[in-house]
Structures are given as structure tokens and as C-alpha cells.
Amino acid sequence: xxxxxxxxxxxxxxxxxxxxxxxxxxxxxxxxxxxxxxxxxxxxxxxxxxxxxxxxxxxxxxxxxxxxxxxxxxxxxxxxxxxxxxxxxxxxxxxxxxxxxxxxxxxxxxxxxxxxxxxxxxxxxxxxxxxxxxxxxxxxxxxxxxxxxxxxxxxxxxxxxxxxxxxxxxxxxxxxxxxxxxxxxxxxxxxxxxxxxxxxxxxxxxxxxxxxxxxxxxxxxxxxxxxxxxxxxxxxxxxxxxxxxxxxxxxxxxxxxxxxxxxxxxxxxxxxxxxxxxxxxxxxxxxxxxxxxxxxxxxxxxxxxxxxxxxxxxxxxxxxxxxxxxxxxxxxxxxxxxxxxxxxxxxxxxxxxxxxxxxxxxxxxxxxxxxxx
Ligand code: PEP
Ligand code: MN
Numbered sequence: 001x002x003x004x005x006x007x008x009x010x011x012x013x014x015x016x017x018x019x020x021x022x023x024x025x026x027x028x029x030x031x032x033x034x035x036x037x038x039x040x041x042x043x044x045x046x047x048x049x050x051x052x053x054x055x056x057x058x059x060x061x062x063x064x065x066x067x068x069x070x071x072x073x074x075x076x077x078x079x080x081x082x083x084x085x086x087x088x089x090x091x092x093x094x095x096x097x098x099x100x101x102x103x104x105x106x107x108x109x110x111x112x113x114x115x116x117x118x119x120x121x122x123x124x125x126x127x128x129x130x131x132x133x134x135x136x137x138x139x140x141x142x143x144x145x146x147x148x149x150x151x152x153x154x155x156x157x158x159x160x161x162x163x164x165x166x167x168x169x170x171x172x173x174x175x176x177x178x179x180x181x182x183x184x185x186x187x188x189x190x191x192x193x194x195x196x197x198x199x200x201x202x203x204x205x206x207x208x209x210x211x212x213x214x215x216x217x218x219x220x221x222x223x224x225x226x227x228x229x230x231x232x233x234x235x236x237x238x239x240x241x242x243x244x245x246x247x248x249x250x251x252x253x254x255x256x257x258x259x260x261x262x263x264x265x266x267x268x269x270x271x272x273x274x275x276x277x278x279x280x281x282x283x284x285x286x287x288x289x290x291x292x293x294x295x296x297x298x299x300x301x302x303x304x305x306x307x308x309x310x311x312x313x314x315x316x317x318x319x320x321x322x323x324x325x326x327x328x329x330x331x332x333x334x335x336x337x338x339x340x341x342x343x344x345x346x347x348x349x350x351x352x353x354x355x356x357x358x359x360x361x362x363x364x365x366x367x368x369x370x371x372x373x
Pocket of ligand 2: 110291334335
């Protein structure tokens with residue numbers, strides 16, 4: 001059961017105390033408070049964990065300052081939308097808003113391979129007006145003989161250059177809880193020039209100790225990538241692990257699923273799940289067209305497959321895109337064949353904004369027609 005506190009409650013602390021005291025009268029019920037920041041307000045919720053079916057809602061509803069009581073029947077206690085909480089979707093981090101209304105593009109290197117490539121990329125991002133990027137330092141590779149990423153060694157110049165070029169948020173995969181400490185230390189040593197969003201990769205979608213570790217810290221938000229060989233429900237449960245440990249600032253990223261039925265693409269594109277995730281949860285949705293498509297073929301209509309696929313995610317309601325760029329894709333040490341060139345960034349952004357505008361026009365149109373549930 002979830003007790004939602006009014007954002008405008010006159011004395012929220014007294015309300016929380018009254019809810020906690022009342023909950024203590026029921027056997028085996030634990031109380032956990034969570035705060036979410038929506039576009040306009042911060043919402044506090046008190047979650048009653050345990051045999052809450054036997055707990056009546058009415059006395060909680062009667063407490064001054066309580067907005068409503070929601071009985072949770074789904075598994076997604078914290079990330080779930082519970083049918084009525086879309087106002088709480090999203091969060092702000094390092095002055096950047098991540099929600100369903102704001103389009104963010106994490107364009108950058110799949111793997112950091114040289115300071116010059118980082119600088120060229122950051123500079124192109126600044127010229128394009130972007131403040132978000134992706135930079136892989138710790139790479140989970142299929143073969144132990146492949147380039148494993150530069151690890152902590154590249155963090156000082158990645159963060160320094162991000163700050164120099166006005167980049168506010170760097171999406172960076174962590175494959176071990178120790179990487180969170182390395183990132184924290186490197187940011188401090190560089191003078192906190194930028195922010196980091198911790199990426200949990202598809203291969204770690206059910207690494208429960210890593211999920212708990214990124215959930216137990218509240219400093220960095222999490223970009224969670226859907227597991228490539230598990231159900232959507234299993235991936236959403238993985239996000240619930242992160243949230244239940246105390247960190248509800250999560251973006252859910254679709255990146256394709258592994259099956260040869262997607263050939264010749266690297267993965268079968270699963271962006272039809274964007275509206276499903278948005279309906280079932282309060283998470284905003286990102287799509288990764290690079291790892292979905294995985295290659296750059298000559299397009300039939302002049303529009304590369306990664307553009308088409310990114311557009312499919314945006315038209316379905318995704319509000320962020322994670323995409324590989326490289327100054328010299330042919331020299332990249334990881335995933336070069338799927339990277340766009342930096343000179344393709346402006347046209348890619350124009351394409352995305354055009355698709356996003358079509359999506360927003362359709363939402364407005366269907367709302368006018370009263371077809372929006
Ligand atoms: C990545 O984004 O760099 C990556 C390795 O993606 P995924 O975990 O989706 O394979
Ligand atoms: Mn990659």
C-alpha cells in the first residue's frame with residue numbers, strides 16, 4: 001500500500017509522522033518513505049511493506065496532508081505507474097531535466113580510445129547545442145581478447161573535457177560496484193566539472209549485486225538497458241531492484257533483443273515496447289538505435305537504418321536517444337561499424353526533432369479528439 005502525501009501539505013513532516021505512527025499499529029508492516037521530483041512538485045510517498053492487504057485505507061486517507069492511498073497489486077511498487085502517477089515521471093540532474101516531455105540525446109563514443117577523439121566529440125556536441133553524451137570507459141566485451149576500455153585511466157580527461165565543452169551529463173557504463181567509487185573520486189579530483197549517469201548494460205541486466213549497488217547510492221541517476229535475452233517484465237523487475245534500494249532516478253533504455261530473426265541487424269528492434277513501458281511505469285524511455293542496428297549499410301532512401309530506427313523509438317514516445325558517434329569510425333576500437341561520423345550529427349538532430357514534433361502533434365491531436373486515456 002502506498003500513502004501519497006499532498007505536495008502542498010502544510011506540515012509534511014507531521015503528516016509523515018502520523019502515517020508512520022498509524023502504520024506501526026499493524027503487525028509486520030514496515031514503512032519506507034520515498035521522494036520523487038516531478039515537473040512541478042516533489043512528491044513524497046510512504047510505502048507500507050508487508051501484509052498490507054489487511055490494513056484499511058480509510059484511516060490513512062483521513063490524516064491531514066494525505067493526498068490518496070494506492071493499493072499496489074503489481075510487482076512494480078516504486079517504478080510502477082499504478083495507473084495515475086504520470087505527473088511524477090522524470091527527474092532533474094545537474095540542471096538537465098529527464099522526463100517524458102524533454103528530448104535528450106546522449107551522443108558520443110561507445111568506448112573512449114584517445115583524448116583527441118574525446119575532445120573532437122565534445123566540441124561537436126557543444127557546436128550542436130547538446131549537453132549530454134555517452135562515453136564508455138569500462139567495456140563488457142564478448143571476447144577477453146577485445147579492447148576492454150581504458151577504465152579509470154581515462155576518467156580525468158573525459159571529465160575535464162566534458163566540463164570545458166559545457167557537457168552536463170555523461171552516460172557511462174559501470175560493470176562493477178567499484179567503478180562507482182572510481183567515478184566519484186575522479187569527478188572530485190577534477191573539481192566536479194560535469195555529471196555522470198550510471199549505465200547498467202544489457203549483459204548486467206540481472207546482475208543483482210550491481211543493481212543493488214547503483215540503487216544504494218542516490219548521487220548518480222541510472223540508465224538501465226533492457227536485458228537482451230530476458231522478458232520485458234524481468235527487465236522492469238531489475239529496475240525495481242534499483243528503485244527499492246533507494247534510487248528511483250532511472251531511465252529505461254530499449255536496445256533490441258538478441259535473435260537471428262533480426263538479421264542483418266545486430267539485434268531485433270524492440271521499440272514497440274516504448275508505449276508499454278510508459279504505460280506500466282513512471283520511467284521515461286530511451287532508445288539505443290546503434291546497438292540495435294549495429295551496422296552502417298547504404299540506405300535505400302538516403303536515410304541510414306540507425307536514423308530510421310531512432311525515429312521509430314521517438315514516434316513511439318521515447319524521450320531520449322543513446323547513440324554512437326566517432327570522429328573516425330574506421331579507427332574506433334569498439335563498435336566502429338555502427339558509429340555515425342561527427343559531421344552527421346547536425347542532420348541526425350534535425351531528423352530527430354522533426355520526428356519528435358510529429359509525435360507531439362499526434363499526442364495533441366488525439367488529446368483533442370478525447371482518445372487519450
Ligand atoms: C553500450 O551502450 O556501450 C553497450 C555495451 O550497450 P549494451 O549494454 O546495450 O550492449
Ligand atoms: Mn557498443
